[in-house]
């Protein structure tokens with residue numbers, strides 16, 4: 001159940017769109033910010049507000065990699081595995097992070113702090129390898145820098 005204040009924000013966002021479907025991703029992101037991930041409840045609520053079936057909402061929610069249909073940690077580390085980052089050491093970076101955090105890609109650390117996910121190009125190819133946490137992009141990430149970033153993001 002979402003608070004009335006969030007419901008008002010969601011309906012305002014939908015009202016500002018040309019069609020409700022146009023606002024669907026924003027609505028899901030707002031619900032994700034509330035729940036921590038896109039829960040089944042969030043999918044149902046989004047569908048009701050948007051006038052879409054839960055299947056239609058679920059199709060959107062499972063298409064966008066910044067929407068999470070499973071529980072995630074407090075911080076989600078998106079490590080780019082597209083061509084430029086791959087060529088510049090992205091695989092090594094992912095392997096180092098996995099070792100450092102004690103998880104495999106796709107998993108969340110035992111303390112619930114970090115989820116490690118591969119992702120498509122983050123649009124920062126000139127500074128490969130790149131990772132993103134929240135809205136922050138980190139480029140030219142060496143394994144040493146990655147450890148510093150983890151320490152900073154942990155605070």
Ligand code: FES
Pocket residue numbers: 080081082083084085086120121122123124125126128129130
């Ligand atoms: S290939 Fe990694 S940011 Fe584009």
